[in-house]
Amino acid sequence: MSRFETILAVDWSAAKRRSQRPGKDAIWLGVARDGTSEQQIYCRSRQEAETRISSFLDDEKAAGRRVLAVYDFPFGYPRGFARRITGSDDPFALWQWLEERVEDAEDGSNNRFEVASAMNRKFAGAGPFWGKPVETAWPDIPYRKAGIAYEDVAERRSADLAAKAASSCFQLFFNPTVGSQILMGLPVLQRLRLRHNAAVWPFEKVADAQIVFAEIWPGLIEPAVRSAMAAAGPEEIRDRVQMRLLSQALSRLPTEELAAMLAAAPEDAREEAWILGTGYEDRLNALASDGQGGLNPPPLSNDCFALPAGVDWTPVDDALALLRGRLGPITSAEAVPLSDALGRVLAEDAVAKRANPPLPNTAVDGYGFAGGRGEGPHVLPLVQGRAAAGVPFDGRVAEGSAIRVLTGAALPDGVDTVILEEDVSTDGARIAFNGPLKQGANTRKAGEDVCAGEAILPAGRVITPADLALASATGLAELTVRLPLRVGVLSTGDELVEAGEASGKGQIFDANRPMLLALIRQLGFVPVDLGKAADDRDALRAHLDGAAARTDVILTSGGASAGDEDHMSALLREAGAMQEWRIALKPGRPLALGMWHGTPVFGLPGNPVAALVCTLIFARPAMGLMAGAGWQEPQAFEVPAAFEKRKKPGRREYLRARVRDGRAEVFKSEGSGRISGLSWAEGLVELGDGAAEIKPGDPVRFIPYGSFAM
Incomplete structure (x- = not known):
């Protein structure tokens, strides 16, 4: 089997039309190539999604790329269902039956309950479809599942049981509404299948097909999704994360492994369909979780913080030079639309797709003609029509004639010079003005700002609003950026209590964690609150284990020296990755640096003043380097x-x-x-x-x- 160059993952929805603002329980498309998640697209309606998918497949076919498109709803029903509805075991007969009957309006209103009622009438007794928003409506559909026997057909397919998917394809209402997703999804798949000559797995042979459709279930990678959501924070949209990780994991599979997955469907799947990846959950989770992106820098070594032999006290400049020389980017990359790129770090140079301006154009409102004019009066006849921004003149302006032009209009053929309208008198048929006027006056050349193919933004740049204007003007719809650096903040010490809690004798309120978490957010990184750990080595070890799985960098405060209760230093020494830099500065001095399961740890002093100074002077430029933005020295x-x-x-x-x-x-x-x-x-x-x-x-x-x- 030849490899799939492109993976398209589709998160479907039976909900009504969504708002312009991306949200959950909607339709999301995820695209990945060469192991890199390139984009996630939000669709407000099923009609928009069908159009986008169809256009995407057209583009991929034109580019000669092979596509695996996976959809998160069942492709079939339990054995015997299709025959009861259509008289045939052929699943495509059922797809066509539904495509002919399901009506779906742009605003999301549809007749799925009427269609389900018609199918229920083909069975004796209640069901098999159940669930509806109004208990008294659609009498052929039970409001609840109670009382449905599932004797004529099973409640769940073999695929659902194998993948441990709890939902049923007969449940139309009350989450999860998989039954409604199928009814609103299969008619779309039938149209896309026929339009693009797609092969559907496991119903058909797919080895030689350019476009392949397969069923997927996001629950297969739930551990990776949970980890990504915990790292991203509450504002991230779960559906978007699922499609990013699913497309990424499938794109990273070697061809022979994906071929084995496609060969794993049992005989029942020829009628019921099968969930791709069932039985390969651990492998998919590993591929989904590995860096969560496509550009994966090499990991830092455990001895990256080691000081040269004989060094005891470290001058500030030497410490900064060591950090700068030994650290590098640790985050992977993804392609995001411009609307999501603000504040992100470019992973590679952004290159203009087209020139700006794309064509020679006029810089002013006025009249255009060919060539400059010398001293004295000039009179030129006007041609019919005009050129305006976005409305070019269709024709050529003859030598010696002029045409009305408005600011931003592409220069018509035969025009290379423009005179301001306030410098002209006209009777509607001619213009009169006094020279001199240089050839090319009041015009802009094509590409005088940016040429097509020119690097417009360098890798490592933190994207600004002005950068988005430049990228858009030069034809870019998305940028390849690094995933945000996830920085965990952990406070240690029995003496610490949270602000607002009752404090005992000898206890103090934790000032470091709220300060550092806010600073991390201001620096453009993702703060991860790791809480506080007591002066207990096992508890601290558990905190660090959890933090290493959720973060790219860990900042701790307290316990960084060599005293009896300095467990942070002790644990890092146990791991064989501890370096205590005694830096010649005030305030601060002890700075514990190390690695915990491959994650860099900055052990800051417990004193808030020293913690902030050490973070600003040492951790901030180091984290900028690890985030891919380069070493940033403060302006003094x-x-x-x-x-x-x-x-x-x-x-x-x-x-x-x-x-x-x-x-x-x-x-x-x-x-x-x-x-x-x-x-x-x-x-x-x-x-x-x-x-x-x-x-x-x-x-x-x-x-x-x-x-x-x-």
Whole structure:
């Protein structure tokens, strides 16, 4: 069997027309190629979905690509059902029977309950279809399942039992409404099948078909979906995640493994259909979960944080250089529509599909003609018609004649120069003006902004609204971006309680976690709240195990030194991946770095002031690198000091500061326990490693919080 170049996954719905805003329980299309999930498309109605799918298949056939299109509703009913309805065991006879009878309007209103009533009348007793929104309507359909015997046909297919799918293809109402999905889906499949000459598995041989339809069930990859949803947060749409992961997993299957899945359907499937991937759940989950994207960078090694031999105290610049040299992107990639690209990191250069502007055009309202004009008066006859933006002139302007043109209009053939309308007098048949006028005046050349094929946005760029305008103007509908970096934040220590809880003697409220989670969100990453762990090594190990499965990076605060209760350091040492960097800075100094099951861990000091400073100076640029955005150094400014300070050599210092009247003020106390200074400040004053004696008016280096994107 030849490989499938393209996977299309379709999440179907029997619901009414949806809103413009993407949401759950709707129709989603997921596309993957070469193991990369390229796009997820939201469809507001079944009609829109059918049109999009048909157009997509046309494009794929024209490009010569082989397509496996999988749909998340049953392709058949239990054995004997088709014969009872159509007189034939052929499942396609039932597809055609439904296509001839099911009516579905653009607004979502349909006659599925009437069609189900007609089918129920072909059976003795109640059912087999049941469930309806109004108990007194459609008397041939029971409101509940109770009392239906399922003697003439089974309630569930062999495929449903093998895949452990609890739903029945006869349930029309009350979630899950699989029965309604089938009635509203099979007529569409019948039309698509005939229109595109698609082979349907397992009813037909598919080895040589360019377009293959198969049934799928998202429940097969539920563990991968749960993990992705937990990492993405509550705003992510489950249906979209399912289609992304399903298309991705199938696209990553080697050809021989997919061939084995297609060969695994039993004899009953020739009439009832079969769920692709049944029995291969572990393999599909592994492929769906592996990076959740297509561009998978190599993992970091356990010794990536190791210091050179003999190094004890590490200067700040050396520590930053080590991080910069040893870390790299760790997130995979996906293609997303422009509407979802804001704030995401480009995984590859974005290349213009067409020039901007695509054609020579006029920059002003006026009159166009060929060639410049010298000194003196000029009179030119006007041709009939005009050129406007989006409404080009159909014809050629003769030499010596002029035509009315409006701003943004493509220049008609025979026109290369435009004169402003306010510089012209006209009687409707001619124009008169005074020269001189240069050839090409008031026009824009094709591609003078961007040429087709030109790289317009570099890999690693964080997408801005202006970037979206440029991408759209040059014909791009989607961008390949890295998946957002998922950063977990964990607080450790028996002394910590949550804000609002009752605090006992010696306990303090956890200030670090809310601060760091908010900072992660501001930096454009996905914050993952890992809660707080007690000073218990086994409990902390369990926290780290769960965090490594959900996140790309872990930030912890507390327990990073070498004391009896510093379990974070101890656990990282147990894993053989612990490095304690004693950095020559104030506040901060101890920074525990390590790997836990392949996930980088930044063990921050427990003091909130030191935790924030270490995050801004070290973790922030490191996380930007791992997110694919490159190493980002904060912009600093030299300003006069409004303070006095004597500093000893040997450590770099960061003072909480703000600028007033053009001068840098520092907080009244350097005590690292004074959290109020973080809120009072608007940035940091950085004092170098050497000795210094600063007096008012001396220049100092001020780094505003805004330079850290906070």
